[in-house]
Amino acid sequence: MTHPFRKPRLRPLVQGLCLSLLLTSLTPAQAQLRNPDAPSVVPRIPGARQLSTDLKLPGKPTTADYIVAVVDQEPITHIDVDKRVARIQETAPAGSRLPPPDELRRQVLDALIDEKVQISHARSVGLSVSDAEVDAAIENIASQNKLSLREMQRRMEADGLDYPRYRASLREQIVLQRLRDREVNARIQISDSDIDAFLATDPAAQTEVALNLAHILIPVPEQATPAQIEALQTKARQVQEQARSGGNFNQLVRTHSADTNTKERGGAFGMMPISRLPDLFVSAARDLQVGEVAPLVRSNAGFHIVKLIERENSAEATYTQQRSRHILLRSNPKESTQAQVARLAEIRKEIVSEGASFAQMARQHSQDGSAANGGDLGWASPGQFVPEFERALMALQAGEISQPIVSRFGVHLIQLIERREVKLTDAQKREAARSVLRERRFESTYEDWARELRAAAWVEMRDAP
Structure with missing residues (x-):
């Protein structure tokens, strides 16, 4: 997930948003309640990547359509790209900066091609999702949004979303996530010497294993004038002072924060290894006691009021x-x-x-x-x-x-x-270190895997008529 306080690398941002357009949070289905693929202990280190829980999936008015690419005999149309661009623009995190329109369309087309290639590969290796699993996922989505299944279907119809197509798209996204988790994770090899080096030298092992931070984002528009920036900074300082003076942080988040990813959780990111947090947040929280609010933080997205909710130390993890x-x-x-x-x-x-x-x-x-x-x-x-x-x-x-x-x-x-x-026992600390290292290597390993699959696929690009 691309956080609004990080300057996004454009291609990963678009890929991440393309994957995040559907409405569930799933890992491979198992035959029992407990998840047997989970490590024995991974202390507060997030597991598999999640799909979005945003319900609204708006369409785009239909215009003249034509094929822009064919992947293993499956077409991608101009309107497929149009709709994906519209969804990305609507669901982009507050403060993120998308590429110019032409570049965004090119990146979206690349992402759609990668999806088609990966779906084709999933079929070839026999990876599938049953109707019962899709039904359970949709029921869970409706439950999370406090809707009955029929109410959710009516909401989709009002948004112009065809329910059978939604089910098919959801099935594909679940397959994609399972394929990526299975095949990419299998390529990431963490040796005992890697773990030894991490525990001996990495700042994440020497100081905090993980922090739970909450923030309030006061966004600054990309073309803001100096007067606008000064006014927003004054507002951010006022909110920060309220938070420092004992104001209800959750209420301040609901009233002021532009970060839609964390707003429903009181601004909290959850316990995360410091390797996955931006340096400016880690630096701001370094000298804080639990419950304290940091000095005002400025990022590319705007001003942040940061509060330390919880801290894990390596010595007493x-x-x-x-x-x-x-x-x-x-x-x-x-x-x-x-x-x-x-x-x-x-x-x-x-x-x-x-x-x-x-x-x-x-x-x-x-x-x-x-x-x-x-x-x-x-x-x-x-x-x-x-x-x-x-x-x-x-x-x-x-x-x-x-x-x-x-x-x-x-x-x-x-x-x-x-x-x-x-x-944590020593063995559990090593398992936690393994998880941090695996998370760090996932993105580059995914890029290599996706490139190899695409190079082996048949892709035909077509010009506009």
């Missing part, structure tokens, strides 16, 4: 384990997801309002193997659950029960029992 329980109604063709959501909502009401035992209700209703233990899932480390389950769990306080949550396995009712901080 910890990770959060969570103990939870759940009731699972598994997906099945005889009962719709909406009916399962309604059934779990009634069970939740019995527990919350009428004093029923969660454990007893799990034994009675849950279709998961944990039912015999009252739904107890034991202690779990970051990354052990599928993303939609883990997001819901992270939002709970101890003893709190979630609303029904849709995942690829069915519908869950989740209760957080307790959390604890656990110190």
